[in-house]
Amino acid sequence: MATTLLETEKKTTAFSFTGKGSELFAIEIVNFLLTLVTLGLYYPWAKAKTLQYLYRRTELAGSPFTFHGTGKEMFIGFIKGMGIFALLFSFLVLGAFADVPFVKVLFIFIFLVGLLVLIPVALHGMMNYRTSRTSWRGIYMGYRGELSDMVSTYLVGTFLTVITFGIYGPWFVVKIRKEMIDNVRFGNVRLRYVGDGADLLLIHIKGYFLSIFTLGIYLFWYAKELLQFFTNNIVVLQDDKYCRLQCSVTGWEVLKLTVGNLFIVVFTLGLGIPWATTRTMSLIMHKTVMSGHFDADALVQTEEGYDSAMYESMSDMMDIGII
Template identity: 45%
Template sequence: MENKLYERKEYTLNFNGKGSDFFGIVMVNWLLTILTLGLYYPWAKAKKLQYLYSSTSLNEDYFAFHGTGKEMFKGFIKAIGVFILLGIVIYIITDLFSLLFLGPLLFYVFLIALLPIAIHGSYRYRTSRSSWRGIRFGYRGDRKEFTFLFFKWIFFTIITLGIYGPWMAMNMRNYLLGNVRFGDVEFEYDGDGSEYFMLNLKGYFLTLFTLGIYLFWWQKDLFEYYVNNLSLKKGNEKIYFSSTATGGSFFGIIATNILILIFTLGLGYAWVATRTMKFIFANIEAEGDIDLNALVQTEENYKDATGEDLSDFLNLDTIM
C-alpha cells in the first residue's frame, strides 16, 4: 500500500443514533406493517434508512438518505409483479410438459437469473439517494456487463463445487465498489480471492479446533480484510481505511447483542442495531490527502427502487 501522502488528513466517522430513538421507529414500523398486511413496508424501510443515515457523520457532518416510501412502494409493486409473472411462467411450463418436478428447479433458476438485476438496481438506487453535505453518491456499473460477469462467476463456482466462491465474492465486491462514486471521488476495492480463501479456510479450521472460540477472531479478520482493502481516490489523492477492531471486542459486541435479544425476547433489536453501528464506525480509521471541502457534484438522481425491493424479496445483503 502506498503511504506517500502529502498534507495527510484524518477523517472521523461516527454513529450517534440511540437505541431508544430507533426503538420508537422500529415499533411504529412493525405495527403499521402488520396492520396494512405488509403494504407499509416500503415506508418503514425508508424511515429506517433515513434515521440510520442521519445518525452517521463524517467529520461531524451527517449523511442523508433521500429515498421515500412512495418511490420504494412503486418498486415494491414492480417486484411483486415480477414474482407473479415468474409464477405464471413456471406454471405454464410445468403444465405444458406435465413435469411437476421442474417447478422447484425452474423457480431457483429464475431466482438466480434475477440476482444480478436486483444487486445492480439496488446499488444504483441506494447510492443515488444517499448524500453528504449535499454531494450525492452514485453507481456507474453496467447492467449487461455485471450480469455477464455474475453468471461467469456462478459457472466457475458451480463447476468447482463451491471452491471458487471466495474469488466470486471478491470479484463482485471489487466490481460493485469500484463503480461507486462520491461526487468526483472514486471508490476502490482491492480484495483478492486467494487471500480471502485462505482467510476463511484458516477461520473455519481454527473455529472447529477451538470448539467455536476462534469464531470471534475470524469475524475480526473478515471485518479487517473488508475495511483495509477499501480506499477512495481523486486523481493522485487518496483516503485509506483501516480497522482497529480486535477479536476480544468482537466477542464483547456479539455476545452482548445475543444476550440482549434473548432477555428482551427480540424487543432489544433497536439497541442491538445501534450498538453494532457504533461499534463498526468506532473501529474504522481513515486518513489521506483528499480535501472533502473540494468535492464536486457529478452523480445523477435515480429514483427507480425496483432493484432495491427485488433485493429485499431475495433477502440479499448489498455490499455497502
C-alpha cells in the first residue's frame, strides 16, 4: 500500500472554475424578475438555471461538469415538499389551539419529531437527486445510500450531541459526511471520507480560542482549516488505486476573499452577489486538486437515473446544503 501511495501521489488532476460575475448576474437578474412576477413559482426554474451555469463552468482536467436537473422536476418536488411541510405545520397549529393539555403536547411532539426526521430524509433525497443529475464527460454520478442508515445516523448523532452538550458534535458531523460521501459513485469510481471527529474537535477548540485572542483575526484561518478538513479527507477510489482531494487555500487568501466579497455585496446593495459567488468558486476550485491516480479514460457508466427532486426542494426550504 505504501508503494502504491507513493506512485499515485506523483500525478495531480486539477479543478478549475471559469465562471464570470457578469454572466451569472445576467442569469440571476432574469431569475429574480421572473420569480417576482410569478410570486415565487419560477424559483425551481431559477435554481436549475443557476446550477446549470455553475456546473458547466466547473471543470476537472479541462472538462466541465453538467447538471441535467430541470425546473419542471424541481417544481414538482417543490409542490410535494410544500405539501409535507403543510401537513407537519397542521399538527403545530392543532396543538396550539387544542384545549386538552395532553392533545396539545401530543400534536406539538408529532410536529417536532416529524421535523427532526425530515432533515435526514431531505438529505438522503437531495443526494439521490443531485448526484443522479450530475455528469462529467458523459459519465453520471449516483448515490447508493440507504434511507434507514441516514435516518438512524442522524437521530443517534442528534441524541448524543444533545446529551453531551455539543461535545459529540464533531463526530456527528463526520459520521453524516461519511454516510453521504461514502455512498457516492462516479461511474466505476467510489468516494470515501476518512476524517476523524477528534481532529475536527481540535480544529474547533483551536479556532475558538485563537479567534478570541486575536480579536477575530484568526477566524479566516479557522475557516481555512475547516475547508481543508472537509476537502482533504475525501479519497477517490478507482479499481485498486486511489487519490485524494487536496485544497491549498491559505488563511490570507480567505481573508482577502471575505473582505473583498463583503465590500462588493455591501457597496452594490446586494447586486454584487454573483461576483462574490464566482470569486469564491474560482478560489476554491483553482486551489483544489486530486493527488494520485485518476484515469478519466477508464471511467465506465454504472449508475441509474433518479428523477425525484422533492427533497432537493425541501432541503432548500430547510436551508440544508450539500455537506
